């Protein structure tokens with residue numbers, strides 16, 4: 001592990017020279033004078049005095065070297081379309097979009113809210129916004145009107161860019177009516193709504209004066225060249241709200257220069273991807289992973305980014321691997337949740353296509369359990385790398401970094417801290433460092449590295465209080481996730497700090513119990529929550545999705561299966577972790593970003609109100625929980 005260790009150590013102890021070197025990976029119109037200004041902790045300003053532009057780095061600078069290389073390939077299994085844009089064509093599209101925005105009076109610092117499905121125009125809109133120094137806020141196209149209205153009121157956009165509709169499993173999902181409803185709920189409605197009409201929803205209504213059709217605006221600006229607005233390195237590039245798994249979403253504000261440098265460095269170092277190669281991230285542009293690794297990271301790197309609209313199982317569960325073969329994808333980025341969807345399908349699809357170009361599959365967003373990791377690694381024959389990070393950081397905190405050194409991986413572990421991150425595990429009450437294999441809160445000693453959030457949009461105080469206020473004596477950034485580190489320095493994420501069960505004085509992470517249950521071969525997915533118990537304080541209760549439902553077809557079979565699952569936990573973890581009940585369901589309640597809504601499940605188990613559920617993916621999953629515990 002020598003190269004990794006040397007790199008990581010120098011990134012912390014000699015941060016200035018380390019990041020100066022990384023900063024040369026992007027183009028600056030004006031060089032920076034100071035690497036990091038940390039004079040007002042915990043606020044960090046990176047590359048002070050430097051001027052650059054995110055869009056310039058993502059597109060313009062490649063025009064000389066790779067104008068005819070595919071920059072963006074969009075495939076939709078929903079509409080059965082494929083569109084390819086070379087760097088030159090992408091530049092033209094973005095210039096036109098930028099000209100349209102300017103014609104609507106949008107300029108530096110204005111907010112542009114993008115509420116779009118996975119279509120190329122969403123990418124054009126993002127790049128056009130940062131091109132003119134405006135600030136985008138992309139809201140996931142699956143959010144309903146109330147969630148959208150809350151984000152409108154926080155970001156106060158001057159313009160919104162929306163599509164008439166998205167499509168999911170062949171079903172049209174109108175977005176414009178939700179936009180109208182959200183605007184009517186909002187206190188700070190935008191002046192204009194620019195509509196990308198995909199002609200999916202024939203019943204779409206428009207409001208003359210406010211609503212404008214992009215197809216009518218664009219021809220007036222075709223061929224126009226809009227100069228990049230050079231902005232200060234710390235100028236906000238975008239606002240992105242966290243998933244809202246644990247409460248009110250926070251508007252994460254990102255800078256320009258630090259973010260560009262962090263992503264530029266991550267492509268070769270973490271994703272081991274060279275310019276000209278194809279990168280396929282299956283996330284959505286509405287999430288941080290989509291921002292960083294569908295749009296900005298691959299483009300800054302001069303890669304070909306593959307953008308996919310559709311489900312991983314349509315037209316069949318081989319679609320992803322077909323795209324890997326077709327576009328010679330070298331690195332892929334997805335989530336454990338998505339892999340678990342595939343796991344319920346016919347495994348033969350994993351080997352149907354030639355995926356030999358694929359070097360690594362990165363998975364992030366949720367704990368990656370060993371059986372899932374094993375299944376996909378062996379099924380496809382690709383090395384799986386667990387990535388741990390947050391909307392707040394914008395790029396990985398913990399990950400193997402094969403571009404630096406191909407360190408051995410350990411299943412269930414996202415390996416080591418990424419260069420730039422000074423990670424510490426701390427006792428949640430005392431703040432003392434914990435020893436090997438001891439559970440601690442994962443913290444980052446500031447300054448946060450380049451690319452991480454600058455503040456919470458419009459609320460510096462909340463930023464300091466929320467993220468840096470856990471310990472009295474030391475101002476460190478808290479992730480609110482539990483982790484352990486083994487004697488070899490490998491980290492293991494144990495779940496969120498509010499996901500700990502206290503059984504008769506023993507503190508158990510919900511994840512430990514979930515992992516134990518997952519060792520049972522009929523379990524596809526499971527959620528464990530701690531439920532109040534008069535005798536033991538709390539007891540674990542499990543909700544499991546089974547692969548073979550015939551095994552739980554009758555009450556008698558259920559009883560047998562439940563005992564079997566409990567026995568698995570006894571064997572894997574010990575009787576202390578044995579769930580009091582195992583309920584079998586067909587789906588688990590999750591947020592739109594695929595994260596388990598443990599707090600809502602727990603509330604139902606304790607006959608409490610499940611709280612704000614605007615971010616839930618499938619309300620019927622919660623009904624199943626309600627019925628199971630009734």
Ligand code: ATP
Nearest residue numbers: 242243244245246365366367387388389390391493
């Ligand atoms: P909110 O902060 O609004 O409640 P959220 O935390 O779900 O929402 P995100 O920023 O999308 O919003 O998610 C980051 C969190 O996801 C991490 O803090 C961690 O709990 C979890 N996570 C991400 N990657 C991993 C991983 N590889 N292993 C385990 N957990 C992960």
Ligand code: MG
Nearest residue numbers: 242243246390
């Ligand atoms: Mg969070």
